[in-house]
Amino acid sequence: MSTQNTAASMQLNFTLNGQLLNMRVGPARRLLDILRLDQGLTGPKEGCSIGRCGACTVQLDGAAVPACLLLAYQVQGKEVSTVEGLSSQPVFQRVADSLIEHGALQCGYCIPGIATSLTAALTQKPHASAAELEQAMCGNLCRCTGYSGLQQVINDLASPDQHI
Amino acid sequence: MNNVPTAVPLDQAHFAERWSARPDSTEKVYGLQQYPTDELHWPGLLHGRILRSAWPHAHILHIDLSQARSLPGVRAVVCAEDIPGTNSYGIIFRDQPVFCTDRVRFLGDAIAAVAADSPEIAAHALTLIKVVYEPLPSIGDSQQALASGAPLLHPDGNLLDSSQLSHGDIDAGFAQCSYIVESRYSTPRQMHVFMETEGGVAIPEQDGSLTFRVGCQSGHRDRDQLADILGLPQKKVRVIGLSTGGGFGGKDELTMQPAAGLLALKTGRPVRIHYDRKESTRAGIKRHPIQMFARTGCDAEGRLIAHQLHAVLDTGAYASLGPAVLTNFSDHAAAPLYRIPHVEVQGQLVYTNNSVAGAFRGFGGNQATFAVESQLDKLAQAAGLSSAELRRRNLRTPDDDGVEGQSQQMPCHPDTLLNSALASPLWRLNTADQERGRWLSGVGMALGAQGNGLGNGLPDAGGASLRLTEQGTIQLAFGFIEYGQGVVAAVQALACEALGCSAADLEIRLGDSNGPDSGPTSASRSTVIATEALRRLRDDWQQQLIQLGKSLLGDQRALRTGAGGLWHDEPQGERAISYQALASRSKGESLPTLKTHFDFPTGPDAQPRGRYLQLLIATVARVRVDRFTGRVKVTHLHHITAGGKVIHPPSYLGQIEGAAVMGMGMALLEDVPMHNGEYQLDNLDAYLIPTLADAPVQQVDVIETIFAGDQYPVRGIGELGIEAISPALMAAIQDATGVRPCDLPARPAVLLAAMTAAEGNLP
Known part of the structure; x- marks a missing residue:
């Protein structure tokens, strides 16, 4: 892509889904554009571009963050994981199984972001409570389901002694 | 009917045999599904952007594309002159230009479009297009549009359509009433907020044809309109509507397809357009804001005698599906669940310089139901009856025709739903600990009826x-x-x-x-x-x-x-x-x-209006209202639905629950305010939709049995869950606070002011 920013490009080195990447890129290029347009990773979706909907959620050094708000220079030397990279992890698979079993999705545009947020929360704290998992969902919107399936997923994934 | 059908909880325990995961779940959760806006892999793909009007209403004096065309990386810039076919579209009337030539009528109007090597270059190119406008006074609401001397937005004036549905003699009817209630109601310009905004790609083929891979709601109808715009025979246009990230009516009309198609024809390369959320807000379809005045009366025994509802719908700058929304609104405004001898519904559909309003789940019906069900609660109060008793005395029976005089097929007797709603556990939750504290709890219910199909008299x-x-x-x-x-x-x-x-x-x-x-x-x-x-x-x-x-x-x-x-x-x-x-x-x-x-089944008669296949819902809502802030938390929703056989339980459940929370957004939270045609917000930082933290606990009970002889055991339930939610929530708020909001969304500040004013009435 000839989509470099007008500012001088930088040498960017970061780990994407376990692979070290080196590229010349404008320092203010959005991580979401690097992922979707440059790397062809379409798991993260673009929904609002201002960090409000969570459809583009990725993990940055294990924390769930919206990729639309991260610029290239901010991921220098860091580890970025998208749904494509997370999907082989047992924690992600547990989350995915629960989302599928409880029918927590309809159009599904929000669901890679939701799965990524839940995976981050459970990786950081394997015995997270339902309240903590609900808190981890505060940046993810869903317009189809009314969230009932997600409520069940959270009760399913939360540590048994800490249900709401 | 001897055997009263029973409502069965729609859960895995009761529907184990039919329960299965959606066939597309795994692909979606693992991020493998390719949505229309994920079509990034096409060789030579160009990125398109559309230039929107700078003014809500203006003459265009001059358009200069030369600077944009000479920007390196720009492969094509197109405007109205580049349209080989007709420069207009619209599902009912083709009154919306693909690209404006001499006049703009709202801020979402398109003037030109660019295809470039990157989204950044395309965005830069838009800033180089010089348009000289002569601004005109803009019409900011329906009242202004209908005022004498208002500028005419379209050749036939600002009144796009009107509806009149009446039977009996309304004045004689009110003269017989012992109790009459009247009130104004208003509903907001709700936005669909599908998570995937409008988008897709147009791909030129070797033989001169074009393939569209887009988010839409009808490939065939899009193809017909696009062929006319592009000047191509229909067989040279193929529209593939990919599995898309939400529609709710907002992708019924054409969106990015004409611009992408024209740019693809011009460049001979695939062109992708993906509205960002701001452009989706600016150019996308909305729900009609409606101003209503209703008057309803009954006799001393609580029998409904007369019902009048006058409404004005702001349809924005172009027609889209507005006239069909008006018809469905009117059918619901005539109180289709109740027998009333004297009814008069008048609706006006008005052009303004606001956002174009069109199809949105509920299609005008849920706004009318909000007013009608609210009227019944007020009338019950005036007549000294419970809300349930007033309804019970007036429910239409399955043998009655519909409000348009059409034959209709109800799934069961509406009193079955009323009885199920009254038996809901939500009435009996013990919240004594919350009384007289910060939170006020309340329960309310409402009924709704909804018909399937585009409606009698339309090609369907x-x-x-x-x-x-x-x-x-x-x-x-x-x-x-x-x-x-x-x-x-x-x-x-x-x-x-x-x-x-x-x-x-x-x-x-x-x-x-x-x-x-x-x-x-x-x-x-x-x-x-x-x-x-x-x-x-x-x-x-x-x-x-x-x-x-x-x-x-x-x-x-x-x-x-x-x-x-x-x-x-x-x-x-x-x-x-x-x-x-x-x-x-x-x-x-x-x-x-x-x-x-x-x-589509329209029943045994040829009545050209109304709908034959009917569905019913009762929604019971439980809320907590914050006495300090006026904020409403919906804690529980219980729906009883009669919508035929449940084919795929998780999908049925998701449609009812999802529609209810979407309706909850309309009732409590959502609106796109406009001032003189200017948007007062443009993204999800200011337009809030319900989150997980707002989501209530929901239960859906379904009545699957239908009458013997009903040929249609399966109905469509995609809109049923939004039908009765608004009035149920307002009834619950009234139960909690003594205040009945009539303007949606019920904003905390407004509710709090009314609660403060009525403080003496609180427990």
């Missing part, structure tokens, strides 16, 4: 095709679009039952304008069409396959279609031949290929 056909492929798969094709509602799951379940096959035997194809036309994916019609198509195809299909099997096997024993192939039709019969073997062994012979096409 559907069809399907079914064939055995050379590989031995059963290929079933519909024109429907999967936008989250679960039509893939429903079609799969219906097909397995009708054709006797297993899901693994099926190849379901959807949304391709080169395939069968099933009509638009709207009006809760797809499941009805799919059921009816399979009913019509089933016998021929089985007969042809069995005949083919017998001739290939040289065996005249009875066969039946089953999982994986044909089976001997006898107890413990074994599989006789697989579908693959049927296909591969019948070389040279044509394989079974069937098609069907038919009109």
Whole structure:
């Protein structure tokens, strides 16, 4: 892509889904554009571009963050994981199984972001409570389901002694 | 009716046999599904952007594209002059220009479009397009539009359409009333907020044709309009509606397709357009804001005598589906659940310089139901009856015609739903600890009726095709679009039952304008069409396959279609031949290929308005209102639905619950405020939709049984859950606070002020 920013490009080195990447890129290029347009990773979706909907959620050094708000220079030397990279992890698979079993999705545009947020929360704290998992969902919107399936997923994934 | 049907909880325990994951769940959760806006892999892909008007209302004096055209990386800039066909579109009236030439009528109007090597270059190029405007006074609301001397937005004036639905003698009716209540109501300009905004790609083919891979709601209708715009024969335009990230009515009308198509024709390269959220807000369709005045009266015994409702709907700058929304609004405003001898509904659909309003789940019906059900609660109070008792004394029966005089088929008697709602556990939750503290709790309910289909008198056909492929798969094709509602799951379940096959035997194809036309994916019609198509195809299909099997096997024993192939039709019969073997062994012979096409059921009469297939819902809502802030937390919703047989339980549940929370957003939270045609917000930082933290605990109970003789056991339930939620929530707020909000969304500050004013009435 000839989509470099007008500012001088930088040498960017970061780990994407376990692979070290080196590229010349404008320092203010959005991580979401690097992922979707440059790397062809379409798991993260673009929904609002201002960090409000969570459809583009990725993990940055294990924390769930919206990729639309991260610029290239901010991921220098860091580890970025998208749904494509997370999907082989047992924690992600547990989350995915629960989302599928409880029918927590309809159009599904929000669901890679939701799965990524839940995976981050459970990786950081394997015995997270339902309240903590609900808190981890505060940046993810869903317009189809009314969230009932997600409520069940959270009760399913939360540590048994800490249900709401 | 002797046997009163019962409502069954829609959960895994009660529906274990029919419960299964959506067939597309795994792909979606693992991020593997390619949505229309994920079509980034096309060689030579260009990125398109559309220039929108700078003014809500202005003359265009001059457009200069030269600077934009000379920017390196720009491959094409197009405006109205570049349109080979007609420069207009619109599902009902083609009154919306693809690109404006001499006048703009709202801030979403398109003027030109750019295709460039990158999104950044395309965005930069838009800033280089010079448009000279002469601003005109803008019409910011319906009242201004109808005022004498208002500038005319369209040749026939600012009144796009009006409706009049009346029977009896309204003045004589009110003269007989012992109790009369009157009130104003208003509803907001709600935004669909599908998570995937409008987008897709247009791809030029070798033979000069164009293929669109987009988010839409009808490939065929889009194709017809696009062929006219692009000046191409219909066979040279193919629209594939990919599984998309939400529709809710907001992708019914054309969006980015014309601009992408023109740019693709001009450059000979694939062109992708993906509205960002700001552009979606600015140019996208909204729900009609409606101002209503209602007057309703009953006699001393609580029998409804007269009901009057006058409404003005702000349809924005262009018609889109506004006239059809007005009709459905009017049908609901006439109180279709109740017997009333004297009724008068008048509606006006008005052009303004605001955002274009059109199709949105509920389609005008839920706004009218909000006013009607609120009126009944007020009237019950005036007459000293409970809300339930007033309703019980006036419910229409299944033998009654509909409000348009059309035949209608109710799924059951409405009093069944009323009784189920009254038995809801939500009335009995113990919240004594919350009383007199910060939180006030309340419970309320409302009833709703909704019809399936586009409506009598409108062309509303559907069809399907079914064939055995050379590989031995059963290929079933519909024109429907999967936008989250679960039509893939429903079609799969219906097909397995009708054709006797297993899901693994099926190849379901959807949304391709080169395939069968099933009509638009709207009006809760797809499941009805799919059921009816399979009913019509089933016998021929089985007969042809069995005949083919017998001739290939040289065996005249009875066969039946089953999982994986044909089976001997006898107890413990074994599989006789697989579908693959049927296909591969019948070389040279044509394989079974069937098609069907038919009109949506409109009942036995030819009444040109109204809807035949009816569904019912009762919604019970429990809320907590914060006495300090006026904020409303919806804690529980209980829905009782009568919408025919549940085909795919998780999808049915998701449609009811999702529609309810969307309606909750309209009732409590959502609006796109506009001032003189200017948007007061443009993204999800200021337009808030319900989050997980706002979500109530929900229960759905379903009544599946229908009357003997009802030919349509399966109904479409995509809009049912939004029908009664607003009035149920307002009734619950009134129960909690003594205040009844009539303007939606019920904003905390407004509610708090009213609560403060009424403080003396609080417990």
